[in-house]
Amino acid sequence: MxxxxxxxxxxxxxxxxxxxxxxxxxxxxxxxxxxxxxxxxxxxxxxxxxxxxxxxxxxxxxxxxxxxxxxxxxxxxxxxxxxxxxxxxxxxxxxxxxxxxxxxxxxxxxxxxxxxxxxxxxxxxxxxxxxxxxxxxxxxxxxxxxxxxxxxxxxxxxxxxxxxxxxxxxxxxxxxxxxxxxxxLSCPENITAASGMDCFTQLTEAFLSDRANEFTDAFALEGLKAVANSLVAVFEDGSNLEARSGMSFAALTSGICLANAGLGVVHGFASSAGGMFRIPHGMLCGTLMAVANEINVRELRRRNDNPTALRKYASLGRLFIDADAKPDDYFIDGFIRFLYEITDRFALPRLSEFGIARDDVGSVCSQTEIKNNPVKLGREELEEILVSRL
Missing domain, CATH: 3.40.50.1970 (Rossmann fold)
Known part of the structure; x- marks a missing residue:
């Protein structure tokens, strides 16, 4: 149904x-x-x-x-x-x-x-x-x-x-x-990376959101396919109009999806940390995306109460990893590895570069609201995400 x-x-x-x-x-x-x-x-x-x-x-x-x-x-x-x-x-x-x-x-x-x-x-x-x-x-x-x-x-x-x-x-x-x-076409490399990661994060979080439905998933998956085909390509060659078009399409679908399915933990931090420190929004999303999704997956597996979200993580892996038929866990873990790889490839900065210190973690977490994440994260998990990117 x-x-x-x-x-x-x-x-x-x-x-x-x-x-x-x-x-x-x-x-x-x-x-x-x-x-x-x-x-x-x-x-x-x-x-x-x-x-x-x-x-x-x-x-x-x-x-x-x-x-x-x-x-x-x-x-x-x-x-x-x-x-x-x-x-x-x-x-x-x-x-x-x-x-x-x-x-x-x-x-x-x-x-x-x-x-x-x-x-x-x-x-x-x-x-x-x-x-x-x-x-x-x-x-x-x-x-x-x-x-x-x-x-x-x-x-x-x-x-x-x-x-x-x-x-x-x-x-x-x-x-x-x-x-x-x-x-x-004139966007410099750092803005291309930051805006691309914001778009990627929005599509991923909307796809995994507990408010997602078949209609928003259709938009999200098409946008994510465009990201898979275009994000790295446009970072490597900013004059590639085909890749630029792919990312423009992905950004459009990400806006449609966030408006109708909501977002997750990364954008919760974008609101709290982004209100306290001058951090470009896309950079903040990009630098937290890998570790936030790693902890989401870990907690989903540990609690074993949202198999739909894990299946969706596996489908994300299938979009970004070129492999023959493998178990879901192979693609889930591969997706997380891909996120870490592009974090390094795009040289996404750590939070400390924008003035966030260990002593700030508690206050940031206390101001962080997470409405549509596929798994409920507690204070300990939120602090773990931030500390890992200091």
Whole structure:
């Protein structure tokens, strides 16, 4: 019997090399006065940007430019909204990585209300956002977060008592997503690795989630196949457009999956440790992925109460390991070995490189929430994961 499920809305998706050229016509469906949110330098220094500005001029599109150079904080969002509130924009367009897309998503939502964004953040504020927003178009330039397909925007206030929380509403799914893999060709090696590992982690955790169902599994498996074919290839040759396209597709499916099946222990740490220390999200996910899954498997085997999760781990191994028919345990262990191999191959940094010390482990773990992991992990296992990557 098919497991009952609910599924969130999706944006109208345009996927493929060269799709950026469709953006002006998409914008004109809403009007001519736009808020354009980009990163600080990479995209705006590219030939794609110059071509787009020319197309905007030809289409008589007026843009008010907001640059986001770090993960968005409440102050960044509130300041942007304050500057833009009198402009009567027709649509918000984000062109950039996950932080840029999240910032645009938050700006589009907050331009319709009077409060600080902090009032509406999960676990921080006390108000429910009414779900009103300006039309929003997402154009990712990295292949990682899948924010172009999600209903939340992650907002951070980093510090010892900081947070990394979501502004969330079903209505915040972008109206349109333009996914042009050519925009990712200029990503440097470290960002390619970090964003790729974030995408890989999201797909893996959503596939293993206790909220997963046949529908989300179908998306997750197709995304994971793309990761298996493309992640190492794009790290070794960033100009490989086929591999870039594969990872852009994987990132899109990862956003769809996390929005509908949830995530696991690694993203629990991404929220807690990411709110306390300035660690790039993808780097944090990547460096914890191998050990977190190793401990998941160990505890699943020890408790022997979730055979479905172990079968899923075996199916992951079959995607990433080239071998003839073997027992499930062979592929489970092989998948964990593969995760450790790419941790080393991508030179993913240890947590200590970002200032996390042994004395910080307890406070990080006390702030870590794990909602959909395939096995319940206690404080001892959580500390073991962190300590192993110091």
């Amino acid at each position: 098919v497991k009952p499920f609910n599924f969130s809305r999706l944006p109208a998706i345009s996927f493929g090399p060269g799709k950026l050229k469709l953006l002006p016509d998409m914008i004109r469906q809403y009007g001519r006065n736009i808020v354009l949110v980009t990163g600080g330098s990479s995209f705006v220094n590219s030939s794609h940007y110059q071509s787009l500005i020319g197309a905007f001029n030809d289409a008589v599109i007026i843009f008010n430019h907001v640059t986001i150079s770090t993960e968005p904080s409440p102050e960044i969002i509130d300041e942007a909204v304050g500057c833009l509130s009198a402009l009567a924009a027709d649509v918000v367009v984000s062109i950039g990585g996950g932080s840029v897309v999240d910032a645009g998503k938050a700006i589009s939502a907050m331009l319709t209300v009077k409060d600080s964004v902090k009032c509406y953040l999960e676990g921080v504020g006390t108000k429910d956002h009414p779900g009103t927003r300006l039309p929003f178009i997402a154009v990712p330039t990295t292949a990682g977060t899948g924010s172009e397909a999600t209903k939340n925007a992650v907002i951070s206030d980093v510090g010892k008592v900081g947070f990394k929380k979501s502004l969330r509403h079903d209505n915040f799914v972008p109206d349109m997503a333009v996914i042009d893999p050519e925009l990712t």
